[in-house]
Amino acid sequence: xxxxxxxxxxxxxxxxxxxxxxxxxxxxxxxxxxxxxxxxxxxxxxxxxxxxxxxxxxxxxxxxxxxxxxxxxxxxxxxxxxxxxxxxxxxxxxxxxxxxxxxxxxxxxxxxxxxxxxxxxxxxxxxxxxxxxxxxxxxxxxxxxxxxxxxxxxxxxxxxxxxxxxxxxxxxxxxxxxxxxxxxxxxxxxxxxxxxxxxxxxxxxxxxxx
Amino acid sequence: xxxxxxxxxxxxxxxxxxxxxxxxxxxxxxxxxxxxxxxxxxxxxxxxxxxxxxxxxxxxxxxxxxxxxxxxxxxxxxxxxxxxxxxxxxxxxxxxxxxxxxxxxxxxxxxxxxxxxxxxxxxxxxxxxxxxxxxxxxxxxxxxxxxxxxxxxxxxxxxxxxxxxxxxxxxxxxxxxxxxxxxxxxxxxxxxxxxxxxxxxxxxxxxxxxxxxxxxxxxxxxxxxxxxxxxxxxxxxxxxxxxxxxxxxxxxxxxxxxxxxxxxxxxxxxxxxxxxxxxxxxxxxxxxxxxxxxxxxxxxxxxxxxxxxxxxxxxxxxxxxxxxxxxxxxxxxxxxxxxxxxxxxxxxxxxxxxxxxxxxxxxxxxxxxxxxxxxxxxxxxxxxxxxxxxxxxxxxxxxxxxxxxxxxxxxxxxxxxxxxxxxxxxxxxxxxxxxxxxxxxxxxxxxxxxxxxxxxxxxxxxxxxxxxxxxxxxxxxxxxxxxxxxxxxxxxxxxxxxxxxxx
Numbered sequence: 001x002x003x004x005x006x007x008x009x010x011x012x013x014x015x016x017x018x019x020x021x022x023x024x025x026x027x028x029x030x031x032x033x034x035x036x037x038x039x040x041x042x043x044x045x046x047x048x049x050x051x052x053x054x055x056x057x058x059x060x061x062x063x064x065x066x067x068x069x070x071x072x073x074x075x076x077x078x079x080x081x082x083x084x085x086x087x088x089x090x091x092x093x094x095x096x097x098x099x100x101x102x103x104x105x106x107x108x109x110x111x112x113x114x115x116x117x118x119x120x121x122x123x124x125x126x127x128x129x130x131x132x133x134x135x136x137x138x139x140x141x142x143x144x145x146x147x148x149x150x151x152x153x154x155x156x157x158x159x160x161x162x163x164x165x166x167x168x169x170x171x172x173x174x175x176x177x178x179x180x181x182x183x184x185x186x187x188x189x190x191x192x193x194x195x196x197x198x199x200x201x202x203x204x205x206x207x208x209x210x
Numbered sequence: 211x212x213x214x215x216x217x218x219x220x221x222x223x224x225x226x227x228x229x230x231x232x233x234x235x236x237x238x239x240x241x242x243x244x245x246x247x248x249x250x251x252x253x254x255x256x257x258x259x260x261x262x263x264x265x266x267x268x269x270x271x272x273x274x275x276x277x278x279x280x281x282x283x284x285x286x287x288x289x290x291x292x293x294x295x296x297x298x299x300x301x302x303x304x305x306x307x308x309x310x311x312x313x314x315x316x317x318x319x320x321x322x323x324x325x326x327x328x329x330x331x332x333x334x335x336x337x338x339x340x341x342x343x344x345x346x347x348x349x350x351x352x353x354x355x356x357x358x359x360x361x362x363x364x365x366x367x368x369x370x371x372x373x374x375x376x377x378x379x380x381x382x383x384x385x386x387x388x389x390x391x392x393x394x395x396x397x398x399x400x401x402x403x404x405x406x407x408x409x410x411x412x413x414x415x416x417x418x419x420x421x422x423x424x425x426x427x428x429x430x431x432x433x434x435x436x437x438x439x440x441x442x443x444x445x446x447x448x449x450x451x452x453x454x455x456x457x458x459x460x461x462x463x464x465x466x467x468x469x470x471x472x473x474x475x476x477x478x479x480x481x482x483x484x485x486x487x488x489x490x491x492x493x494x495x496x497x498x499x500x501x502x503x504x505x506x507x508x509x510x511x512x513x514x515x516x517x518x519x520x521x522x523x524x525x526x527x528x529x530x531x532x533x534x535x536x537x538x539x540x541x542x543x544x545x546x547x548x549x550x551x552x553x554x555x556x557x558x559x560x561x562x563x564x565x566x567x568x569x570x571x572x573x574x575x576x577x578x579x580x581x582x583x584x585x586x587x588x589x590x591x592x593x594x595x596x597x598x599x600x601x602x603x604x605x606x607x608x609x610x611x612x613x614x615x616x617x618x619x620x621x622x623x624x625x626x627x628x629x630x631x632x633x634x635x636x637x638x639x640x641x642x643x644x645x646x647x648x649x650x651x652x653x654x655x656x657x658x659x660x661x662x663x664x665x666x667x668x669x670x671x672x673x674x675x676x677x678x679x680x681x682x683x684x685x686x687x688x689x690x691x692x693x694x695x696x697x698x699x700x701x702x703x704x705x706x707x708x709x710x711x712x713x
Binding site: 006009010012013016017020021023024027028035036037040041042043044045046047050051052053054058060061062067068069070071072073074075076078080081082083084086089090092094095098099101102103106107108109116118120122123124125127128129132136137138144146147148149152166167169170171173174177 | 268
């Protein structure tokens with residue numbers, strides 16, 4: 001190997017190993033990762049966020065005649081890793097608006113008045129096959145799904161109502177189920193800025209910004 | 211005087227580590243297997259490529275998930291689908307080692323681009339590992355042996371037939387360093403995830419259906435102590451991997467456990483492609499001596515006779531090719547034909563049904579009752595759904611009930627454990643001991659705050675009970691949630707009598 005080629009290869013090795021090491025250190029110390037897309041290539045967080053509840057996303061459109069339509073690809077859903085459709089892997093909701101637009105644009109239907117986005121959740125133990133469920137829990141599998149409306153949108157895509165997801169709603173309800181907190185929050189004010197500005201008051205001797 | 215000598219020695223050791231020359235048997239195996247492992251899901255995605263990666267679909271770039279918007283250009287189907295087809299053709303060429311360097315570079319660039327284009331359904335950690343490996347293959351000399359390129363080189367220069375070529379090992383070292391980082395980083399993730407070490411997270415993952423079928427995982431999910439032990443073993447192995455991977459014997463332990471680990475992820479979590487990519491990349495650890503050992507072992511067992519026919523047939527087939535055709539031209543022609551054929555095939559698939567009478571498919575109507583049930587709002591949770599399980603036994607391992615029992619003896623201590631499904635509110639949970647006619651004998655309760663994943667009730671069988679059938683009942687919000695029957699056997703201990711003290 002020629003001298004220059006060896007220098008080039010050495011530089012490549014140094015840069016590559018530094019990049020890998022930076023990823024591990026940044027991940028360990030939780031620094032420099034937020035909003036950094038390239039960090040995805042060197043952060044090895046394969047175990048994050050597995051919840052006790054399984055969930056699916058349902059999109060329901062209501063047309064001008066009041067008929068409910070299932071906003072699901074009529075040409076067949078794409079299952080990226082098993083038997084679950086791609087839309088259900090969209091935990092950040094970046095795909096959701098594009099998916100709705102895409103399906104409505106590529107299908108035949110009457111004009112749409114409303115679009116409902118509904119989250120379906122159920123405890124994961126009900127995923128067990130009936131025989132195993134009976135063996136472990138000594139009762140029949142009486143799975144019940146819970147439906148939670150995430151958002152209602154008008155025909156032009158305007159959000160008419162938006163709600164936190166089911167998990168956040170449960171956590172908020174758990175915190176809010178506290179009379180002391182409820183009393184304090186009802187007596188508090190949500191306003192962050194006041195009329196008082198230290199800089200203005202120094203220069204003009206007034207509490208107001210004028 | 212000794213210090214510079216030592217530095218020079220270390221520098222030379224580092225130089226040997228990266229620039230020693232070997233025949234790249236392991237690298238050639240990686241080149242053959244990895245494109246198949248990472249290319250398989252991409253082949254399966256081909257019918258949906260218009261939907262996933264083009265302006266006529268709904269791509270979501272990785273940059274969007276990180277809050278930067280659409281940084282990469284989204285290409286129209288007329289450009290994106292031929293490029294996707296080119297990527298698939300390059301995977302095949304890379305695997306057989308035909309114009310290896312060009313195929314590897316094209317495959318790496320296009321694979322990374324298409325993964326970036328679909329952050330929801332394509333990009334995942336196995337595609338990240340595969341991207342690294344493809345980049346490293348593209349800067350390596352992976353095609354110098356066991357490839358069409360090597361055969362062409364031998365045909366041009368017959369002296370190459372004597373000994374296989376030797377090349378610098380640095381690309382293999384970088385692959386090895388990559389895996390050391392992957393496992394060390396994964397261990398850090400697990401250490402930062404508290405519920406990983408109590409078994410809950412693995413249990414919920416095994417009960418998820420987000421990957422492929424995992425019937426073994428569904429069975430293992432209910433044995434939390436086993437998951438707990440597996441969690442500690444996997445973290446210790448991952449932390450030790452970088453320290454064992456280059457030891458003469460330690461690397462066999464590290465890699466052997468790695469194979470077992472990935473095999474278990476297939477069996478218990480339903481991961482198919484991830485283990486295939488990792489295990490095919492493990493051949494990057496194979497050196498010359500390893501290969502010679504395996505070859506001698508195979509020769510003793512006469513395994514090599516199975517390879518004679520295909521090797522002779524492929525050699526004859528290649529020899530029949532005319533010599534005057536330049537390899538790059540043949541490669542370009544083959545790739546162009548494959549690309550055109552795939553593009554035409556995709557167009558004929560007409561996934562959106564534009565060529566149907568209506569010019570598209572109709573949306574499916576929903577049962578109004580079902581639709582109204584779904585949109586009417588949140589329902590209150592059943593008490594039973596706040597709990598994962600309620601078991602009785604006598605032994606805890608890592609605060610998980612290790613034995614489920616339906617029969618107890620006097621003198622034993624019963625542990626009744628309730629596992630909860632988070633998120634849940636702060637709760638008052640009660641446990642009742644009832645006889646076979648439903649009469650309550652004991653009742654005890656405790657607060658279970660919102661962060662708790664489980665709670666235990668301890669009951670010692672004293673002299674109060676008689677042998678017979680009983681129930682341990684779990685109540686939440688004053689509702690019965692679970693009922694576990696058990697039989698109490700043996701002889702009760704002597705009961706305390708007032709007369710024993712006075713006399």
